Amino acid sequence: MKYMATYDLMETARNTNEWLGATARAMASYPAFALSTNPLVNLTAAWGEVTERTFGRMVAKPDWGIRxxxxxxxxxxxxxxxxxxxxxxxxxxxxxxxxxxxxxxxxxxxxxxxxxxxxxxxxxxxxxxxxxxxxxxxxxxxxxxxxxxxxxxxxxxxxxxxxxxxxxxxxxxxxxxxxxxxxxxxxxxxxxxxxxxxxxxxxxxxxxxxxxxxxxxxxxxxGRRVTMGQLEQWAIQRVGFKYKGAGRLVYPGLLQLAGFMSMNAERHSKAFSDQVMRVARGEASDHDAHNRFYDEYLAVMDxxxxxxxxxxxxxxxxxxxxxxxxxxxxxxxxxxxxxxxxxxxxxxxxxxxxxxxxxxxxxxxxxxxxxxxxxxxxxxxxxxxxxxxxxxxxxxxxxxxxxxxxxxxxxxxxxxxxxxxxx
Missing domain, CATH: 3.40.50.1820 (Alpha/Beta hydrolase fold, catalytic domain)
Structure with a gap:
């Protein structure tokens, strides 16, 4: 897997999901849709907001926030x-x-x-x-x-x-x-x-x-089960052209995050869907418990x-x-x-x-x-x-x-x- 293509494929998938979220949020937020009583409009905007933030925070370094x-x-x-x-x-x-x-x-x-x-x-x-x-x-x-x-x-x-x-x-x-x-x-x-x-x-x-x-x-x-050859083959990739470290061999943060998420997939899926419902009901905020946790948890580095x-x-x-x-x-x-x-x-x-x-x-x-x-x-x-x-x-x-x-x-x-x- 030591290829830029696999690294860029992960970044493309992340970028696409962020774009889909932003598009859904923007489309469902048009004033004309305010006349509709269909709850799907609100849910679409909420899904877009949560999705955009979820995938956007994966490549952003969090601020220390100690003022x-x-x-x-x-x-x-x-x-x-x-x-x-x-x-x-x-x-x-x-x-x-x-x-x-x-x-x-x-x-x-x-x-x-x-x-x-x-x-x-x-x-x-x-x-x-x-x-x-x-x-x-x-x-x-x-x-x-x-x-x-x-x-x-x-x-x-x-x-x-x-x-x-x-x-x-x-x-x-x-x-x-x-x-x-x-x-x-x-x-x-x-x-x-x-x-x-x-x-x-x-x-x-x-x-x-x-x-x-x-x-x-x-x-x-x-660590005992996997050999070093297997680990190097499965986990190591080359940084893509988007970043200054292009060509550097790394263990990608996105790959590790996928492993973290898969270990508790049901819990994270429920947290995501619950947050969508809170946003749709107007009960969420920029620094609520969900965002405080996932702003840090999803921000990964290579x-x-x-x-x-x-x-x-x-x-x-x-x-x-x-x-x-x-x-x-x-x-x-x-x-x-x-x-x-x-x-x-x-x-x-x-x-x-x-x-x-x-x-x-x-x-x-x-x-x-x-x-x-x-x-x-x-x-x-x-x-x-x-x-x-x-x-x-x-x-x-x-x-x-x-x-x-x-x-x-x-x-x-x-x-x-x-x-x-x-x-």
Missing amino acids: SIVGPDGQDHLVDIKQAVEKPFGDLIQFFVRRRAPMARKMLVVTPMSGHYATLLRPTVASLLPDADVYVTDWHNARDIPVSAGKFDVEDYVLYLVDFLRHLGPDTHVIAVCQPVPLTLAATAYLAAEDPDAQPRSLTLMGGPVDPDAAATEVTDF MTAEFYLSTVERVFKNREIARNVFTVAGKKVDMGAITKVAVKIVEGEKDDISAPGQCLAALKLLTNLPEDKKAQHLEPGAGHYGIFAGKSWRLNIRPLVLNFIDANSGKPAKSPVKLAASN
Whole structure:
């Protein structure tokens, strides 16, 4: 499938459906049809509106939408997004809060490169901003990166994190969510050996596949069933002529989205039809629950083929990080080199993406880290999304993470953050 034709065929199908939706909405919205009592006219306009938005949002990067926060003085403080480090495949961005002195806590939130944009962690970032200076890894859509920019695989991802951490300095506390957890651990071990003064003070690793074999999920089962040859043949395509990255081999976001949707096809189909009825009745709004969720869920990005394939082969199949044999730029990355970075593991009891045990395996690799520098938390009843953005994060996990950071900040302890009792 390594052809531009297959990539462009998917984009043509998406574009056609967006056009059909726009046409239906426009045609059924003519004033002359207002005289008709036929409900089909209203339903056609509603179907067109929902369809146009559904297929249009698939190629649009969502906005962070964090305009301001309330400071301890009770005043609103505007938030600006600044580029701290710019690189071809991803930037380090800062959420700069105007009229606020530098905070005692400085955090780097490492976001996944797994088909969705970094904005998927918008709730996490927004909840941390009042209490910390927050930096985020903002990965770029591979379709927009010219072939001349070169490759980007798991080793490059690690080296990007190394550069970001060197820029931020040693007083940084890192929170890694899901897919980048093992690579963040590798980046810290790399720094421990090559540049110890640039190591962060703490790592909070949340729901990531450090050892995929520690607990089976559908994701790990798929990784075992499919061969690398099959995966390369089925999943990899070349970016079409429409984008700057024309000719680049990628794992297309639209292909991954089709897989996501097929796993819960009945649920998504019902959500679509229910939204059509709400629009027809005048009960929907631009930022209602349906649109808030699907504006993010349907916005997908392409990954470079080498990153996708090397992640599957090296992290999942060969378990190089779990076996402590991972290499970067020809150098072995020894997890035992981490001796002073505090590490906290957070897992969700009902996580069906990275099941409990997969992330906890990181602590076994830290053979030279004192036990008092290790911590773990299993959140009862929490799924994958809940541990970093849902109710569990808001009420329990966030305060625990902030307390862990303060306990390992090397500065006078703050008053502990209290756990909330209710929503």
